[in-house]
Amino acid sequence: MLVKDVMMKKVVGVSPDNSVRRAAEIMLTNHVSGVPVIDDAGRLVGIISEGDLLRRTELGRGAIADLGGQAFSAEDRAKAYVKSNAWRVADVMSRNPVVVEEDASLAHVSGLMQEHGIKRIPVMKKGALVGIVSRADLLKAIVTAHQDETAPGDEAIRRSISIRLSENTGLEGKDMTVTVIDGVAHLWGKVDTAECRKAARVAAENVRGVIKVVEHYPEDGP
Structure with missing residues (x-):
């Protein structure tokens, strides 16, 4: 079974210029843990997920305080500040996301998810985004899988x-x-x-x- 056999083909995405609040609303409405970020030309430029929003100041836990001060460089602290305070998706999203081709095997997808600790992977075809494959899709494949066919006897x-x-x-x-x-x-x-x-x-x-x-x-x- 290949990625294209189980992936979600109806892709819900956000623009880099959308607000973080809007991205969170889309995730909640569609019951997903992350969405691809697509620019005006239709290109995949990143992905924003629940993990990108865990240190938001709206939650009452500023990223700078959580970093613990002296152990991190000024650049690290600056990046954390942007991540926790910026309102634009472009400033918060994860760039260069892990992607997979639609003809990839589910075993390959499973390996990527385990290696990178991610739940959803954008699916590409000739450079274009054509779907999303998630852990839930892999579970569906397990449920619908058949035992090996064996001759009687x-x-x-x-x-x-x-x-x-x-x-x-x-x-x-x-x-x-x-x-x-x-x-x-x-x-x-x-x-x-x-x-x-x-x-x-x-x-x-x-x-x-x-x-x-x-x-x-x-x-x-x-």
Whole structure:
């Protein structure tokens, strides 16, 4: 599944010349945590989010006081003052936002969100803004995802589980045996840790046709 399959195509944005108050109103009205900033030529020039508004003087916590004085340079204190007091979106927004192409994978988007600690990413196509992808969109993809398609029959299920166990599960190289009887998957082998055992169970459960997983590890006896 790609970004273009789950992204929000109706983009709600603000102008760099809009007020911070207006940006906050748009976020509240549309139930979003951030909006792209788009100039008069339709170009993406930044993004303004809840995080950009956490140190506003309207909240009664001036940024200069929060910086703690001596530990920060005059330039840092000046930037913080602008961030907490400016009324124009252009002065408060985050410039050079992380963006993603519409044909990018959801795994790539998830990685970017984790790496940069962000909730929403503008989606581009040939330099133009065409959508927004958010954490909520990734959750929707999880809800609508289907289990792997597997040919009917216990042997086909067994082969599919074996393949799954070798795919970045932490179980690579482990001496494991899989048997499937009437849709019940039996896992055998020397798997020492609880997390590895959990990974094996999850890998088996994610194969279509598996109705139950039974674990047989050394302490249980084969």
